[in-house]
Amino acid sequence: MREQAFSGDPALTPIGVPLDPERTVSALDRFGAVPMPNLAWTPEVERATAHLYEKVKAIIPPVEWPFHAPYVKAINDLKKQRNAVILAHNYQTPEIYHCVADVVGDSLQLAKLAAQSEADILIQGGVHFMAETAKLLNPDKTVLIPDSRAGCSLAQSITAADIRLLRQRYPGVPVVAYVNTSAEVKAEVDICCTSSNALKVVESLGSDRVIFVPDQYLAKNVQAQTKVKIIAWQGACEVHERFTAEDLLRYRADDPSIQIIAHPECPPEVIAVSDFAGSTAAMIDFVKTKRPKRVLLVTECSMADNVASETTGTEFVRPCNLCPHMKRITLPKILDSLVYLKDVVTIDPALAARARRSVQRMIDLG
Ligand code: 13P
Numbered sequence: 001m002r003e004q005a006f007s008g009d010p011a012l013t014p015i016g017v018p019l020d021p022e023r024t025v026s027a028l029d030r031f032g033a034v035p036m037p038n039l040a041w042t043p044e045v046e047r048a049t050a051h052l053y054e055k056v057k058a059i060i061p062p063v064e065w066p067f068h069a070p071y072v073k074a075i076n077d078l079k080k081q082r083n084a085v086i087l088a089h090n091y092q093t094p095e096i097y098h099c100v101a102d103v104v105g106d107s108l109q110l111a112k113l114a115a116q117s118e119a120d121i122l123i124q125g126g127v128h129f130m131a132e133t134a135k136l137l138n139p140d141k142t143v144l145i146p147d148s149r150a151g152c153s154l155a156q157s158i159t160a161a162d163i164r165l166l167r168q169r170y171p172g173v174p175v176v177a178y179v180n181t182s183a184e185v186k187a188e189v190d191i192c193c194t195s196s197n198a199l200k201v202v203e204s205l206g207s208d209r210v211i212f213v214p215d216q217y218l219a220k221n222v223q224a225q226t227k228v229k230i231i232a233w234q235g236a237c238e239v240h241e242r243f244t245a246e247d248l249l250r251y252r253a254d255d256p257s258i259q260i261i262a263h264p265e266c267p268p269e270v271i272a273v274s275d276f277a278g279s280t281a282a283m284i285d286f287v288k289t290k291r292p293k294r295v296l297l298v299t300e301c302s303m304a305d306n307v308a309s310e311t312t313g314t315e316f317v318r319p320c321n322l323c324p325h326m327k328r329i330t331l332p333k334i335l336d337s338l339v340y341l342k343d344v345v346t347i348d349p350a351l352a353a354r355a356r357r358s359v360q361r362m363i364d365l366g
Pocket residue numbers: 090105106107108180194195196237263265278279280281
């Protein structure tokens with residue numbers, strides 16, 4: 001649908017459907033061209049970024065900072081010039097998360113903050129479904145993703161046609177979609193959820209059966225907490241499905257006092273041997289409030305780096321699986337996004353209206 005929207009002929013837009021400005025006027029025409037900034041490591045760059053280096057010096061060695069700092073300064077200057085904000089997911093690397101992001105959070109927090117933004121341009125430090133969610137909630141703003149190939153194994157595991165078939169097979173059963181889905185899928189379902197509100201969303205529907213897509217593990221983890229019968233799609237997160245209970249039990253045997261905290265996209269056996277499970281934001285809160293001496297974060301690697309750089313007195317043990325999609329977003333690509341205003345996220349307005357209903361219904365649950 002993204003490709004169709006890019007190449008779509010505005011003249012063919014159905015009557016009654018408002019034209020999407022992104023399809024008729026290029027972002028550079030709307031906001032104007034700017035030159036690529038000078039990216040030399042100079043005393044001025046060093047001075048201007050010194051306070052930011054303080055935030056990441058526990059993670060980024062001094063020898064690497066001269067490579068990041070010119071991008072950090074250029075991005076922060078251009079953000080002001082273009083009235084742009086960067087929304088960064090908790091899995092972005094520390095130089096993005098701590099040095100150029102304006103808002104950081106889990107999927108639900110980013111969606112809510114995107115809906116409140118006053119900026120003209122939103123840049124998504126995260127994967128494509130997150131950028132689409134930002135666009136759904138901000139149809140009049142320009143939403144950019146620095147690399148539109150930043151996908152997600154969950155979002156790729158299900159299509160809108162699959163949802164239509166599920167509805168035929170289970171007539172009348174409401175469908176909940178994890179936000180890790182495309183706008184086309186969101187347009188077909190009754191409501192969205194994130195890892196922080198999945199149980200609440202499932203129970204809000206007043207039905208004894210619910211179809212839950214696409215994460216089979218999140219579905220099972222919710223099933224363990226509710227009487228509602230969950231019919232699950234068989235998708236999985238390629239990062240979290242690799243963790244095993246045996247690995248975690250080995251860490252526990254080495255140090256019985258270690259706190260193991262896991263993301264609910266992990267298989268139920270992993271959650272069963274963990275001390276706490278929650279969204280990425282809930283995991284961060286756990287570390288910041290409980291201040292364990294040693295903690296094992298069962299999730300994507302960068303999050304431990306991000307929390308470790310602002311937490312003292314906690315040792316982080318990292319079994320560490322990288323999300324290759326999140327890692328497509330880098331400082332040079334964010335700078336390109338700001339200079340060339342790419343990649344613009346577009347969603348067909350009629351489809352966006354249907355998808356927005358599912359996201360908004362979730363947000364309205366509170
Ligand atoms: P959160 O909503 O918990 O940040 O999870 C998003 C995600 O993609 C985790 O893999």
